Amino acid sequence: MSAASSTSIPRLTRAVIDLSACRHNLSVAKQSVPGTQCIAIIKANAYGHGMVSIAKALSEADAFGVARINEAIQLREADITKPILLLEGFTSENELDLVRKYNLDCVIHNELQLQLLEKESDDAITICLKVDSGMHRLGFNPDNVEDVYQRLEKCSSVNHPVKLMTHLANADDKHDEKTLKQIDIFYKSVEGCLSDKNTHDISIANSAGILGWPQSHSAWNRPGIMLYGVSPFINSKAEEHNLKPVMTMSSQLIAVKKINKGEAIGYGGTYVCEKDMTVGIVAIGYGDGYPRHAKTGTPVLVNNKRCALLGRVSMDMICVDLSQQDNVQVNDPVILWGKGLAVEEIAEAADTIAYELLCGVTNRVEFSYID
Numbered sequence: 001m002s003a004a005s006s007t008s009i010p011r012l013t014r015a016v017i018d019l020s021a022c023r024h025n026l027s028v029a030k031q032s033v034p035g036t037q038c039i040a041i042i043k044a045n046a047y048g049h050g051m052v053s054i055a056k057a058l059s060e061a062d063a064f065g066v067a068r069i070n071e072a073i074q075l076r077e078a079d080i081t082k083p084i085l086l087l088e089g090f091t092s093e094n095e096l097d098l099v100r101k102y103n104l105d106c107v108i109h110n111e112l113q114l115q116l117l118e119k120e121s122d123d124a125i126t127i128c129l130k131v132d133s134g135m136h137r138l139g140f141n142p143d144n145v146e147d148v149y150q151r152l153e154k155c156s157s158v159n160h161p162v163k164l165m166t167h168l169a170n171a172d173d174k175h176d177e178k179t180l181k182q183i184d185i186f187y188k189s190v191e192g193c194l195s196d197k198n199t200h201d202i203s204i205a206n207s208a209g210i211l212g213w214p215q216s217h218s219a220w221n222r223p224g225i226m227l228y229g230v231s232p233f234i235n236s237k238a239e240e241h242n243l244k245p246v247m248t249m250s251s252q253l254i255a256v257k258k259i260n261k262g263e264a265i266g267y268g269g270t271y272v273c274e275k276d277m278t279v280g281i282v283a284i285g286y287g288d289g290y291p292r293h294a295k296t297g298t299p300v301l302v303n304n305k306r307c308a309l310l311g312r313v314s315m316d317m318i319c320v321d322l323s324q325q326d327n328v329q330v331n332d333p334v335i336l337w338g339k340g341l342a343v344e345e346i347a348e349a350a351d352t353i354a355y356e357l358l359c360g361v362t363n364r365v366e367f368s369y370i371d
C-alpha cells in the first residue's frame with residue numbers, strides 16, 4: 001500500500017484543534033495585563049497542538065517563545081516573521097551563527113553563552129538576561145546579575161538595553177508565598193541595572209502569573225498552557241478563567257459486549273465486574289498518548305455521556321462501563337478530553353498534569369484544524 005493511500009484512510013483516533021479557541025485564550029491573556037506584550041509560548045510543538053498552525057493562528061501575539069533552536073528554525077522556514085525568543089538560548093558558536101542567520105532572540109543564562117557573546121563583534125542580537133530567582137533551573141545567581149549585565153552592556157554583538165527575565169516555580173499554587181519571594185529577589189537583583197530606559201524590558205509572568213499574580217505582571221508576559229485552554233492552577237477549572245479548550249481528542253467504540261459478574265477486564269485483570277455489565281471497547285490507548293496510568297473510574301464521554309474507564313489502559317484500546325447507556329453501538333463517538341471533558345480531569349485521574357497529556361499525543365492520531 002502506498003503512503004498516500006494509507007494516509008487518506010481516516011484514522012480512528014483524532015485530535016481536532018480549535019484555532020479560534022486558541023485566539024480567544026490569547027485575548028484573555030492580553031486583557032489580563034492590558035497595555036503589555038505577549039510572548040506566546042509554543043514550545044514542544046505548541047504543547048502538542050501543532051506549532052506552525054498555532055503560530056499562524058496567533059497573529060495577535062507580539063512574539064513567540066520556543067525552547068530549542070530547531071523549533072525556531074522550523075517557524076522561520078514556515079514564514080513566521082515575528083520575534084522568536086529561544087528560552088534556553090544557544091549552546092555553541094555554531095548555534096549562535098544560526099541565531100543570527102534566522103534572526104532569533106536569546107535568553108542568556110550561563111557563563112559560556114556570555115563568553116561567546118563577548119568574543120563576537122557581529123551584528124547585534126536581542127538578548128534577555130535570565131535571573132535565577134529561586135527556581136534553580138536556568139539563570140544567573142542574583143548576586144552576579146549586575147556584573148553580568150554590565151558585561152553584556154559592553155558587548156557590541158548585542159542590542160541595548162539588555163532585557164531582564166526570571167521564571168516562577170510555584171505560581172500554580174495561589175497560596176504559596178514563594179512566588180512573592182521570587183519576584184522580590186528578582187527586582188532586588190536587577191535594581192542596579194534598571195534605568196528609565198529599560199524598565200520596559202522585563203519579563204516574569206507565565207500563565208499562572210498572568211491570571212493569578214498581578215505582582216508578576218510586567219512589560220512582557222509569557223502565556224503558555226492558558227493558550228491551550230487549560231487552567232494553570234491546581235484545583236481550578238479553565239472556565240473559571242474564561243478559557244476554552246483547544247484540543248479535543250476523540251475516537252470510537254470498536255466493540256460492545258456483555259460481561260458477567262465476577263469476570264476480570266483487561267491486562268492483569270485489575271478490574272473485576274461487580275455485576276453483569278455492558279462494556280465498550282474504545283480504539284485509543286497509550287500508543288496514541290492516552291495515559292497508561294489513568295485509573296478505573298477515569299471519565300470518558302461516549303455519545304456525549306460520561307462513563308467510567310475500567311481496568312488497565314492498553315496500547316491501542318481502553319474498556320469502559322456502558323451499563324448506564326441505552327442503544328449504544330459499535331462506531332459510536334467517544335471523546336477522551338476536550339470539549340465537554342476537561343483534560344485537567346483526565347490528568348488528575350492519571351496522576352499527571354494536562355501539559356504532559358497534551359504534549360504526549362502521538363503521530364498515530366490524525367490532527368485537523370477548525371477555525
Ligand SMILES: *Cc1c(COP(=O)(O)O)cnc(C)c1O
Pocket residue numbers: 041043087167205206207208222223224225226232
Ligand atoms: C514554558 C514556559 C512558560 C509558559 O509556562 P506556562 O505555565 O505554560 O504558562 C513561560 N516561560 C518559560 C521560561 C517557560 O519555559
